[in-house]
Amino acid sequence: LEEVPRGGHDLTKNEFAHPSSEEIQSWMAEAFGMAKDALENGEVPVGCLMVYEKEVLGKGRNEVNETKNATRHAEIVALDEVLEWCRARQQDPKAVCARTVLYVTVEPCIMCAAALRLLNIPLVVYGCRNERFGGCGSVLDVASDDLPHTGTSFQYISGHRADEAVEMLKTFYKQENPNAASQRPGRSGHGRAVPGSSCSCSFLVSSYDPGVSCVYRVCDLTLMADAGV
Amino acid sequence: RTPTLDGPLSESANTRRESGRFRPRRPPPSRRSSSRLPEPAWSARPVLSDAQSADPELLDAFAAPIVDRRETARLVRELAAVRPLPGLRHVKRVRPCGDRGKPHPLEILVCLLSDVPDVEDRGAATLSSLLPCESFDASGLGQPFLAKVPASPPLTRPQYERASAHWPTSFHEDKQVTSALKGQLFTSAQKAKMQEYMAAAVRAAEDGRGRGMDAVGAVMVDPDADRIVATAHDLRHGSHPLHHAVMVCIDLVARGQGGGAYCYERHPACGFAGPGIKGEQRYICTGYDLYVTREPCVMCAMALLHSRIGRVFYGSASADGAFGTKYKIHTHKDLNHRFEVFKGVLQQVCSDLNPETTS
Ligand SMILES: [Zn+2]
Ligand SMILES: [Zn+2]
Numbered sequence: 001l002e003e004v005p006r007g008g009h010d011l012t013k014n015e016f017a018h019p020s021s022e023e024i025q026s027w028m029a030e031a032f033g034m035a036k037d038a039l040e041n042g043e044v045p046v047g048c049l050m051v052y053e054k055e056v057l058g059k060g061r062n063e064v065n066e067t068k069n070a071t072r073h074a075e076i077v078a079l080d081e082v083l084e085w086c087r088a089r090q091q092d093p094k095a096v097c098a099r100t101v102l103y104v105t106v107e108p109c110i111m112c113a114a115a116l117r118l119l120n121i122p123l124v125v126y127g128c129r130n131e132r133f134g135g136c137g138s139v140l141d142v143a144s145d146d147l148p149h150t151g152t153s154f155q156y157i158s159g160h161r162a163d164e165a166v167e168m169l170k171t172f173y174k175q176e177n178p179n180a181a182s183q184r185p186g187r188s189g190h191g192r193a194v195p196g197s198s199c200s201c202s203f204l205v206s207s208y209d210p211g212v213s214c215v216y217r218v219c220d221l222t223l224m225a226d227a228g229v
Numbered sequence: 230r231t232p233t234l235d236g237p238l239s240e241s242a243n244t245r246r247e248s249g250r251f252r253p254r255r256p257p258p259s260r261r262s263s264s265r266l267p268e269p270a271w272s273a274r275p276v277l278s279d280a281q282s283a284d285p286e287l288l289d290a291f292a293a294p295i296v297d298r299r300e301t302a303r304l305v306r307e308l309a310a311v312r313p314l315p316g317l318r319h320v321k322r323v324r325p326c327g328d329r330g331k332p333h334p335l336e337i338l339v340c341l342l343s344d345v346p347d348v349e350d351r352g353a354a355t356l357s358s359l360l361p362c363e364s365f366d367a368s369g370l371g372q373p374f375l376a377k378v379p380a381s382p383p384l385t386r387p388q389y390e391r392a393s394a395h396w397p398t399s400f401h402e403d404k405q406v407t408s409a410l411k412g413q414l415f416t417s418a419q420k421a422k423m424q425e426y427m428a429a430a431v432r433a434a435e436d437g438r439g440r441g442m443d444a445v446g447a448v449m450v451d452p453d454a455d456r457i458v459a460t461a462h463d464l465r466h467g468s469h470p471l472h473h474a475v476m477v478c479i480d481l482v483a484r485g486q487g488g489g490a491y492c493y494e495r496h497p498a499c500g501f502a503g504p505g506i507k508g509e510q511r512y513i514c515t516g517y518d519l520y521v522t523r524e525p526c527v528m529c530a531m532a533l534l535h536s537r538i539g540r541v542f543y544g545s546a547s548a549d550g551a552f553g554t555k556y557k558i559h560t561h562k563d564l565n566h567r568f569e570v571f572k573g574v575l576q577q578v579c580s581d582l583n584p585e586t587t588s
Binding site for chain 2: 063066067068069070071072076079080083093109110111114115118119132133135139140142145147148149150
């Protein structure tokens with residue numbers, strides 16, 4: 001467990017009140033609850049919520065498959081809800097985002113990290129690392145890099161209940177094998193990757209091409225375009 | 230549920246989606262200065278990986294003149310045995326002496342500086358300090374001197390030329406990369422097509438600017454069918470702070486495939502062409518080419534990677550750009566999709582759109 005914030009500039013600069021460790025524990029517990037619900041519903045077990053002054057403004061789940069848009073990651077969906085909330089209440093999105101924390105069970109990817117910068121989100125708390133696409137330290141550190149024209153840098157706290165987050169992903173991939181999927185056609189899962197179709201782990205793999213294994217390499221399966229299931 | 234800033238996509242949104250369908254318009258040329266005036270010369274240059282574009286890393290070494298030319302073959306053979314150069318197979322052992330005034334026409338690489346850690350005074354090193362005198366016959370060799378050799382094989386012709394200036398180096402040329410670097414990869418017919426597509430992106434940027442948006446435009450092209458599948462301009466100051474032209478374009482491609490997350494009906498210059506050849510099953514942006522007036526930011530670059538883009542062509546660089554300026558997302562060794570990126574298409578026209586480049 002790594003509770004020391006990394007990256008970003010001094011948060012005192014923008015008068016953002018850092019959440020206490022009790023608050024972090026409890027919001028992450030809620031994010032893990034979302035991930036667990038997703039797992040029980042056969043969806044990618046990732047929980048993601050945006051919290052502004054003790055209020056949840058946005059929750060997200062991966063919507064890549066239904067929108068056929070590979071950028072519809074849970075974080076982007078949750079940010080949309082925050083912006084919608086601001087619009088409905090005629091609040092300045094910039095001011096709201098500058099005091100909004102993202103709690104997410106998996107490290108945001110490079111694209112989402114850049115989106116969080118562009119909206120001036122000050123802090124991200126995440127569970128396990130995203131070795132394939134992570135933008136908060138794993139593949140790149142978009143959160144802290146010097147990008148003066150790409151919003152503001154942000155801090156992140158990594159490793160919160162990381163083992164649990166990985167464990168849920170493992171469980172998901174284990175249950176979603178090609179044979180099981182063919183017996184449970186209602187499930188959207190790894191094994192349902194058919195030629196030219198998506199796979200529900202696309203949040204992690206973000207790919208529909210054959211032969212790509214899942215992001216955490218927790219799953220022995222590869223996306224088999226010719227699996228015939 | 231598919232959230233959108235214009236309200237959730239509902240039945241009525243589906244009809245709106247139809248109305249958002251892009252119809253190729255042919256506006257009077259008078260407004261379209263960018264496509265009418267003769268374009269300044271441009272060339273599309275590849276944005277190569279750091280490994281392909283970096284200056285060659287050099288290693289310190291000792292070389293010596295071959296004072297008796299008849300010893301050359303023996304010296305090469307025996308030096309290879311006592312001072313092998315593993316990992317430097319690209320480096321030639323012997324070179325012709327560059328200086329015609331010198332009496333000895335050949336010079337030979339003796340060893341790397343790292344092979345002889347005990348040598349303290351580099352300038353005054355002797356053959357006996359560099360070579361095991363009991364097992365090596367140094368006859369035919371002159372006084373050693375310091376030289377530099379390239380640490381790794383050159384990947385491109387410019388790297389080859391820079392490396393060879395230090396010590397002769399072998400080079401397995403990738404002809405395609407060489408002609409791309411010279412701006413000769415594309416035929417004039419292909420360049421005309423590229424110009425046509427970039428001009429469409431420029432028109433979208435101008436349309437956006439006319440509506441108070443940042444002047445950035447993008448078109449997604451199906452290169453096999455030779456058609457534009459989606460056209461977009463920047464909307465970050467319009468509908469959504471994350472609606473950079475590339476993000477809009479990607480979502481419009483999704484709409485053309487029966488998906489999509491947002492509605493752009495208030496922005497008529499943003500649209501999609503609908504399905505192409507019957508039965509054709511395209512998948513996100515697989516195999517498509519994107520033309521965008523300005524180098525994408527890191528969010529947009531990664532969005533293109535997630536969308537499995539085929540190739541990217543951009544006009545002018547941007548300060549935080551992620552296809553060459555700040556990052557090279559398309560060549561990153563840890564990312565699972567690599568693709569070609571070219572910059573400089575209609576460069577002047579594109580950079581005139583954004584006098585001060587940001588993201
Ligand atoms: Zn993401
Ligand atoms: Zn962008």
